[in-house]
Amino acid sequence: MSHVSNDLLADDIEAYLALHENKSMLRFITCGSVDDGKSTLIGRLLYDSKLVFEDHLAALESDSKKFGTQAGDLDFALLVDGLAAEREQGITIDVAYRFFSTEHRKFIVADTPGHEQYTRNMVTGASTADLAVILIDARKGVLTQTRRHSYIVSLLGIRHVVVAVNKLDLVDYSKEVFDTIEAEYRGFAADIGLSDVVCIPISALRGDNITGASPQTPWYAGPTLIGHLETIEIADDLHVGPLRLPVQWVNRPNLDFRGFSGQIVRGSVRPGDRVRIVPSGLESTVERIVTDDGDLEEAIAGQSITLTLSDEVDVSRGDVIAAAGDPPRVADQFECHLVWMSEAPMLPGRPYLLKLGTRTVGATVGHPKYKVNVNTLEHTATRTLELNEIGVCNLTLDRQVPFDPYVENRDMGGFILIDRFTNQTVGAGLLHFALRRADNVHWQAVEVDKDARARLNSQRPAVVWFTGLSGAGKSTIANLVERTLHQLGFHTYLLDGDNVRHGLNKDLGFTDADRVENIRRVAEVARILVDAGVIVLASFISPFRAERELARRLIGEGQFFEVHVDVPLEVAEARDRKGLYAKARRGELVHFTGIDSPYEPPASPEIRLDASGTVPAVESAGLVVEYLRQCGVLAPPQEPEAATDPS
Amino acid sequence: MTRLTHLQRLEAESIQIFREAVAESERPVMLYSVGKDSSVMLHVAMKAFYPSKPPFPLLHVDTTWKFRAMYEFRDKLVEELGVELLVHQNPDCVERGINPFDHGSATHTDLWKTEGLKQALNLHAFDLAFGGARRDEEKSRAKERVFSIRTAQHRWDPKQQRPELWRLYNARKHPGESVRVFPLSNWTELDVWQYINLEKIPIVPLYYAAPRPVVERDGTLIMVDDDRMRLDPGEEPKIRSVRFRTLGCYPLTGAVESTATTLTAIIQEMLLTTTSERQGRVIDHDSSGSMEKKKQEGYF
Numbered sequence: 001m002s003h004v005s006n007d008l009l010a011d012d013i014e015a016y017l018a019l020h021e022n023k024s025m026l027r028f029i030t031c032g033s034v035d036d037g038k039s040t041l042i043g044r045l046l047y048d049s050k051l052v053f054e055d056h057l058a059a060l061e062s063d064s065k066k067f068g069t070q071a072g073d074l075d076f077a078l079l080v081d082g083l084a085a086e087r088e089q090g091i092t093i094d095v096a097y098r099f100f101s102t103e104h105r106k107f108i109v110a111d112t113p114g115h116e117q118y119t120r121n122m123v124t125g126a127s128t129a130d131l132a133v134i135l136i137d138a139r140k141g142v143l144t145q146t147r148r149h150s151y152i153v154s155l156l157g158i159r160h161v162v163v164a165v166n167k168l169d170l171v172d173y174s175k176e177v178f179d180t181i182e183a184e185y186r187g188f189a190a191d192i193g194l195s196d197v198v199c200i201p202i203s204a205l206r207g208d209n210i211t212g213a214s215p216q217t218p219w220y221a222g223p224t225l226i227g228h229l230e231t232i233e234i235a236d237d238l239h240v241g242p243l244r245l246p247v248q249w250v251n252r253p254n255l256d257f258r259g260f261s262g263q264i265v266r267g268s269v270r271p272g273d274r275v276r277i278v279p280s281g282l283e284s285t286v287e288r289i290v291t292d293d294g295d296l297e298e299a300i301a302g303q304s305i306t307l308t309l310s311d312e313v314d315v316s317r318g319d320v321i322a323a324a325g326d327p328p329r330v331a332d333q334f335e336c337h338l339v340w341m342s343e344a345p346m347l348p349g350r351p352y353l354l355k356l357g358t359r360t361v362g363a364t365v366g367h368p369k370y371k372v373n374v375n376t377l378e379h380t381a382t383r384t385l386e387l388n389e390i391g392v393c394n395l396t397l398d399r400q401v402p403f404d405p406y407v408e409n410r411d412m413g414g415f416i417l418i419d420r421f422t423n424q425t426v427g428a429g430l431l432h433f434a435l436r437r438a439d440n441v442h443w444q445a446v447e448v449d450k451d452a453r454a455r456l457n458s459q460r461p462a463v464v465w466f467t468g469l470s471g472a473g474k475s476t477i478a479n480l481v482e483r484t485l486h487q488l489g490f491h492t493y494l495l496d497g498d499n500v501r502h503g504l505n506k507d508l509g510f511t512d513a514d515r516v517e518n519i520r521r522v523a524e525v526a527r528i529l530v531d532a533g534v535i536v537l538a539s540f541i542s543p544f545r546a547e548r549e550l551a552r553r554l555i556g557e558g559q560f561f562e563v564h565v566d567v568p569l570e571v572a573e574a575r576d577r578k579g580l581y582a583k584a585r586r587g588e589l590v591h592f593t594g595i596d597s598p599y600e601p602p603a604s605p606e607i608r609l610d611a612s613g614t615v616p617a618v619e620s621a622g623l624v625v626e627y628l629r630q631c632g633v634l635a636p637p638q639e640p641e642a643a644t645d646p647s
Numbered sequence: 648m649t650r651l652t653h654l655q656r657l658e659a660e661s662i663q664i665f666r667e668a669v670a671e672s673e674r675p676v677m678l679y680s681v682g683k684d685s686s687v688m689l690h691v692a693m694k695a696f697y698p699s700k701p702p703f704p705l706l707h708v709d710t711t712w713k714f715r716a717m718y719e720f721r722d723k724l725v726e727e728l729g730v731e732l733l734v735h736q737n738p739d740c741v742e743r744g745i746n747p748f749d750h751g752s753a754t755h756t757d758l759w760k761t762e763g764l765k766q767a768l769n770l771h772a773f774d775l776a777f778g779g780a781r782r783d784e785e786k787s788r789a790k791e792r793v794f795s796i797r798t799a800q801h802r803w804d805p806k807q808q809r810p811e812l813w814r815l816y817n818a819r820k821h822p823g824e825s826v827r828v829f830p831l832s833n834w835t836e837l838d839v840w841q842y843i844n845l846e847k848i849p850i851v852p853l854y855y856a857a858p859r860p861v862v863e864r865d866g867t868l869i870m871v872d873d874d875r876m877r878l879d880p881g882e883e884p885k886i887r888s889v890r891f892r893t894l895g896c897y898p899l900t901g902a903v904e905s906t907a908t909t910l911t912a913i914i915q916e917m918l919l920t921t922t923s924e925r926q927g928r929v930i931d932h933d934s935s936g937s938m939e940k941k942k943q944e945g946y947f
Contacts, residue, residue, distance in 0.1 A: 013915040020837075021845055025653035095810075096789040097782050099835045106653035108833055111789075120810060127812040248666040253699040261696075263663040263814070292697035302651050304662035304695070317670055341810055355815050358670070414813045423819040425809040 019103060026229060029110040029125045029158070031149035032135030037166045041135065041204035042111055046100050048211050048226070094118070095125045104230040119152065119374060119388040120341040123428060126156040127414065130234045133162045133225075138171045138201075142184045148374045154192045155337060155390070155430070157410060160232060161189065161197045164225060169203040173216040192377070198232075200225050239300035242326035243267035243275065244404070244412055246357035247319045251306050259290055259306040260315050262358065265411035266404075267323060268300040269307070274324035277315050278402035283324050284309040318359035320402040320412075328402040328412060331434030334395045337406075338365065340385040342419070342426035347384065347516040351550045352426065354397060356415040362398035363417065369393065384513045385427075394435060406430035421545055421600075453533035457491050461530040462633045463555045464624065466539045467548060467602065468565030469594050470580055471572035472611045473620075477565060478539040480621035488634070490535050495522055497540040510591040516547055523551035530555055535633070543599045561631070563624060564605040569594045571612050654842055658691060661830040663814060664793055665695035665777070668828045669702055671818035672775035678764070679705035679732070681717040682894045683850045684779035686724075687839050688831055690848045692777070693728065704731035706767055706776070710759035711736060712747065712896035714872050720851045735767035747898045748877050755896070765801045768825065775818070775826045783835045793832045799823030840914045853891045854913060856905040860884035867901040892917070 032038040096111045110125030112118060126132065132153040136146055153161060163185055171177045182199040189197050200209055201217050202225055208214035211226045223231070244266040251259035269275075273286045289296040290306040299305045307321060315321070322328055340346050346365060354363035368391035370379035385391045406413030417427035454461050464481065466474040475496055482494045501508070505521055508514040519542050529536045542548050552560045572594065573581040584592035591597045607627050609620045628634050651659070669675055677692060679685045692701040707721065725732040737745075740759050747755040768776060782788050794816045796807045809817050818826050831839070843850060861868045862882050869876075870891075871884040876898060878884070889902035890913070907913045 013911045017841065017844060017911065017914065021652065021654060021841055023653045024650060025656050094790060097833065098789060099783045099833070101653075101835075101837070106835075106838070124810040124812050248663070249670050249696075251696065251699055257698060259698075261666055263659060265814075290698065292694040300651075302656060302659055304659040304666070306697070353819075355817065358667070410813055414815070416810075416812060416815045416817060418817055418819060423817070423821065424807075425817045428810070428812045 020101075023101065023104060023106050025106045025108065026131060026232075026234065027108045027110070027129050028131040028133055028229070029112065029122070029129040029153075030133045030135065031112070031122065031153070032145075032166075036135040036137045037204045038111070038135050041133075041164065041166065041202075041210075042098060042109060044204045044207065044210055045107075045109070045226070046098065048207070095121050102226060102230055107229065119148075119390065120339060120428075122149065122152050123156060123339045123341075126152055126158055127410070127428070129156075129158055131160040131162065131229070131232065132158050133164055135164050135166050136181055136185070138165050138167045138174075138177055138181065141181050142188065144375045146185070147188060147377070150189060150194060151192055151372075151374055151377060154194050157407060157430075159194075159196055160234065161194050162225070162228060163197060163199040164204075165199060165201050166204055168201045168208060168217070169206050173201070173208075173214075175217075175219045178220070198222065198228055200228065238266055238302070238409075239264075239268045241266045241409070242323035243269050243273070243321070244323075244328065244409065245269070245305075245307065245321040246359070246411070247315055247317055247321060248358050250316060257308070258312075259308045260321060261304070261306040262321070263304045264299055264301045265357075266301050266409050268298055269305075270298045271295075275309070275321050276324040276327045277313055278320045278322050278327050279330045279400050280314065280319065282311075282313045284311040284313045286310075318357070320357065322402070328404050329434060330400045330402050332397040332400045333435040334397075334403070335369075335432045335435060336393060336395050336415075336429040337390060337432070338368075338385060338393050338395075338417075338427055338429040339390050340387055340427050342424060343387055344419075344426070345384045345386045345512065346427060347513050347546075348393075349513075349516045349520040350544070350546050351420060351553075353418040353420055354395075354415050355418065356401055356403060356413075356431075357411060359401055360418075361401060364396050365417075366394035366396065383511070392432075395429070395431075403431050403434075405432060419546075420549070450531050450533065453531070457533040458636055459490050459533065459535065460559075460633050460635065461533050461535055462559045462561060462628070463526045463530060463536045463538060463551070464561045464563060464628070465526075465542070465548065465551060466537070466563045466565055467542045467605075468611065469567055469569060469572045469599055470541055470592070471575045471577055472565040472567040473617055474539040474541075474565045476617045477563075477609065477611075477620050477624070478537045480617060481624050482537050484621060484625050485535060485628075485634075490634070491533065492535045492537060493529055495526060495529075495536060495538045495540075500525075500540075510597070512544075512591070512597065515543060515591075515597075519544075519547035520550065523547070523554050526551065527554050530559060541593050541599070543593045543597065545600045545602065548602065561607065561628070561633075562602055562605040563607045563609060564602050565609050565611045565620075566601070567611040654838065654845065657834055657838055658694070658842070660814075660833065661688075661691045662695040664816070664828060664830040665692055665701075667814075667816050668775055668777065668794070668818065668826070668830075669696075671816075672826065674771065674773045675703040675775040675777065676706045676733075676768075676771065676773040677701070677703055677777040678779070679707050679721075680779065680894075681707065681713065681721045681851060682779070683843060683854060684781070684831060684839060686848050686850050687834075687842055688777065688779045689724075689728070689730075690842075690846060691830060700728075700730060703777075704733050706733045706735065706771075706773075708760055708763045708767055709734050709736045710755070710763070710896050711741070712755075712759075712875075712898060714851070714853055714870070714894065714897045714900075716853050717851055717894060720849075724849065733767070733771070735763055735770070737763035737766060746875070747896060752899050756899070759896075768801065773825065774820070775828060777828050777830060779831055780829050781834050781836075781839075782832050791829065791832070793829055794818055795827045795829070796820060797825045797827060799825075801825070837914075837918070840910075840917060844910050844914060851894060853894060855909070856888050856890040856907045856912075858886045859889050859902070861887050861889055861902055868903070869900070870897055870902055872897040 030038050094113060098109045098111055100107050110129055112121040112125040134149050165178050165181050178201045201220050202209045208216055209224045211224055213224055245262045245264050247260045247262045249261040251261045269286055271286050271288060275286055276283050287308045287310045289299050320328060348367045349364055352363050354361055368382050368385055371382045371389050371391035404412035413431040415429050416425050419426045466478050468474050478494055482492050485492050500522060505518050508518050526536045526538055576582055583589040584595040593599050737759055745755055745758050792808050792811055798804055820826060860871045862884050868889055888906055890905040891900060891902050905916060907916045
C-alpha cells in the first residue's frame with residue numbers, strides 16, 4: 001500500500017499488482033526507548049504508508065484526545081503501544097512485529113523495548129534483522145543506551161545502521177546539534193566495527209525527512225528515512241558463498257523417491273553439483289531440485305527446496321548438505337558468545353540442549369571467561385551468567401556438529417540453549433571457533449577393561465545414588481547398605497557429600513553453580529570407580545534433576561540406581577541433627593536446600609524410601625539391598641563369550 | 648535468479664516453519680477454517696511436502712452454521728487435493744441446538760469453536776496444530792510467537808512463551824502440552840491477496856460480489872443463507888450485490904456492498920477501502936478486548 005502509487009491502483013490494478021508482486025523485503029529493528037519517540041516513529045511509518053485503516057484512525061483520533069500527549073493532535077504512539085493488560089500479564093519476552101510497505105519494498109519491523117533489562121528482547125529482534133534504526137533524542141545526544149544498542153547490533157552481525165536523530169524540531173532544526181551527534185556516533189561506531197552508518201535528522205512527530213525532504217533542514221542533503229530504507233542494497237552475498245542446506249525433513253512419498261527438504265541458508269545449488277553430507281563426510285551429486293512448481297535449474301539462499309542425490313547415501317534430519325569443495329567444519333567444542341535469557345542463571349556444567357540449524361544435541365557450558373558490561377563494553381570476571389547478561393564461554397557438545405562461525409553465517413553459527421526440564425529457551429549464542437583442545441586429548445586405549453576388572457572382582461559394578469534433603473538420613477542408610485554388601489563380600493566404596501567437600505571439592509561453595517560442579521565431579525569419580533569394578537554408594541543432597549540425569553548418562557542405564565530418600569521438609573527440619581536448618585532460618589547459612597535453594601525431587605527414581613520416620617533405617621537399607629539383588633547387581637558377572645573372534 | 652521477492656521470501660519462510668513443526672512433533676494437524684487464509688496455508692503446505700502429501704490431516708471445527716458455499720468448497724477441494732479431512736462438531740452443541748439467535752454470538756462461538764476445538768484436539772491427541780493467524784490482524788497479535796505453547800488445558804500462558812531467534816524454533820513440550828504454529832505469522836492481508844492472485848489459489852466464491860439476499864441489522868448486512876435465519880417481524884430480505892471480506896457463521900458475518908467480481912477487483916477494492924479486515928466479524932465487537940481473551944481461552 002504505497003503512498004505514491006495510489007493513482008496507479010485506481011487506474012490500472014494489473015500494473016499495480018505487477019509492481020507490488022516484485023517488491024523486495026527488508027527486515028529491520030528499531031532501537032530506542034519510548035522517550036526517544038520510537039513508538040511515534042513506527043506509528044508514523046504505518047500512517048504514512050496508508051496502513052492505518054479508517055476505523056483504526058477513528059479510534060486513534062478519539063484516543064489521542066483522551067490519552068494523547070500531543071494536545072489533541074494525532075498521537076502516533078498510540079497506534080503501536082502495547083496493551084496495558086499485556087504488561088500486567090507479565091509477558092517476559094516482548095518483541096512486536098509490525099508490517100508496512102511502499103511501492104519498492106515490504107518491511108517487517110521488530111519493535112523492542114529499549115531498557116537495559118530487555119537485552120534478550122533486542123537480541124531476539126536483531127537476530128532476524130538486516131538493518132537497525134537507532135534512535136537518538138536530539139536534545140540528549142549519544143547516551144549509554146545508544147552504545148548498548150549499537151553493541152548488540154554489532155554483536156548480532158547487523159551490518160547496516162541508520163541513526164535517526166529525532167525530535168529535531170525541539171532543537172530548532174539545528175545543524176550544529178545534528179553534526180555534533182553524528183561525529184560522536186561515528187567515532188564510537190568505528191570502535192565496535194559498525195561501518196555502514198547513515199545519520200538522518202528527523203522529527204517523527206512532525207514528519208520531517210520521513211518520506212519527503214524537510215524544508216526545515218535545507219542544510220541536509222542526504223536521503224529521507226523511507227527513501228534510504230527503500231533503496232539501501234542489503235549486500236545479499238549470502239548466495240555467493242558455498243552451499244549450506246541443513247536438512248529438515250527426509251521426503252519419502254514412495255519407494256522410488258527419496259528427497260531431502262530444507263531451506264538453503266547460504267550459497268546456491270544446481271543439478272550436477274558435487275555435495276558433501278556433513279558430518280558423515282559422504283559425497284554425492286545433486287540430481288534434481290524438486291519443488292511443487294516444477295524442477296529448478298538453480299536454487300539460492302533463502303529458498304525452501306527438496307534435493308535428490310544420485311547415490312543412495314544416508315542423510316537424515318540435522319545433517320548439512322554442503323558444497324563438496326568447501327564444506328563446513330565439524331567439532332564438539334567451541335568458544336561462543338552467550339546471551340542468557342532465563343530468570344534462572346546459567347549453570348556451568350549443567351547439561352542443556354543445544355539447537356543449531358536443524359540439529360539438537362546435548363551441551364554443557366564451561367565457566368564464563370568473562371561477561372560484557374553492555375553499557376561500558378568492559379569485560380568482568382564472573383562464575384555464571386544472569387538474565388540479560390552476555391558472556392564469552394566454552395561449549396562442549398555430546399556429539400560433533402557441522403558449523404560455520406556466526407560472523408560467516410547466522411544460520412550455521414547461531415544456536416539456542418534449551419532447559420531439559422522446563423523446555424524453555426534459556427539462552428542464545430553465537431559460535432566463534434572450534435577449540436582444538438579435544439583433538440589433542442585422545443583416549444588412552446587400555447587393554448584391561450571394565451568387564452575384565454569386574455570379573456576379577458566377581459561382581460557387577462554399579463552406582464547407587466542417594467538423593468534427598470539434608471537430614472533425610474541418606475548417609476545413615478547408605479552406610480548400612482555398604483556394611484551389608486561388604487559383609488556379603490562385595491567391593492564397595494561410599495562417596496559422601498560431607499567427606500568429598502573436605503577434599504576433592506573443598507574449593508566449592510553452595511551456590512547453584514557450585515552445586516552443579518560438585519555433582520559433576522562426583523559423577524566423574526563414580527564413573528572411574530565403576531570402571532574399576534566397584535559398587536559405589538553415593539550420598540549427596542544433589543538437589544537438581546539435571547545433574548542427577550548427567551550422572552545417570554555418564555554411568556549408563558542399568559548401572560545407575562537413583563534412590564530418593566524422601567522426607568517432608570518439616571520432618572527433616574525438626575530433626576536438624578547438624579543444626580543447619582536453624583542456622584539457615586536465621587540467615588547465617590545461605591543457599592540451603594529446602595530453605596532458600598530448591599530441591600527438585602526425582603520424577604521416577606528406581607527406589608523411593610519413606611524417610612519420614614515411620615520406617616527404620618535398617619529396613620530401608622534392606623529394601624535397597626533386595627532391589628539390587630533382584631536387578632542382578634549382586635549376581636556374579638557373566639563369563640566373557642568364547643574368544644573365537646579375535647577382532 | 649539473484650534475489651527473491653517478498654512473496655518468495657514469505658513462502659520459503661512458511662515452508663521452513665511447516666517442515667520444522669512436522670519434524671518436531673508426534674501428531675500434527677492443520678486447523679482448516681475454509682477461509683482465504685486457510686486456503687493459502689493449505690497451498691503452502693502442499694508445496695512444503697511435495698511430492699509427498701502433507702503428513703497431517705486437516706481439522707475443520709464446524710459449527711453447522713457456516714455458509715453452504717463453504718461446505719461445498721471444502722468438500723470439493725479436499726477431494727481434488729487428496730488430503731485427509733476431519734470434521735468435528737461439538738456433540739453437546741448438536742444435542743442442545745446451540746445457535747447464534749437463542750444463545751448469542753459469544754456463547755455460540757465459545758461452545759462450538761473454542762470448546763469444539765479443545766474436544767477435537769483431545770480426541771485425536773494432536774500435539775501440534777497449525778493455524779492461519781497473522782501478526783498484522785490485530786495489535787495484540789503483533790507479539791505472538793510462531794510456535795506458541797499451550798498448556799494441557801489448551802490455555803495460552805504468557806510466561807511459557809519462548810524467544811524465537813533466527814530460524815530456530817523450540818517445539819519441546821511436556822506430555823499433555825501442545826503447540827500452535829502459525830506459518831503465516833509474517834504475512835499481511837495484502838500479501839495473502841497478492842499470493843492468491845499470483846498462485847491462482849481457489850477461494851470460496853463468497854469473497855466475490857454477487858446478488859445475494861441480505862437483511863440489514865445494526866448497520867451490518869447479514870446474508871439469509873438458509874431458512875434457519877430468523878427474520879424480525881416485517882423484515883424482508885433484499886437482493887443486493889455484496890461480498891464477504893471474512894467468512895464464518897453466516898448469521899454472524901457481515902457482508903459489504905460491492906461489485907468486485909474478479910480477484911483483481913477485490914484487491915483493488917480492498918486497497919482503496921479503509922476499513923480494517925476484522926470489522927466484518929460480529930464476534931469481535933461482542934465483548935471488548937475480546938481477541939486477547941479468546942486467545943487465552945484457546946480460540947485462535
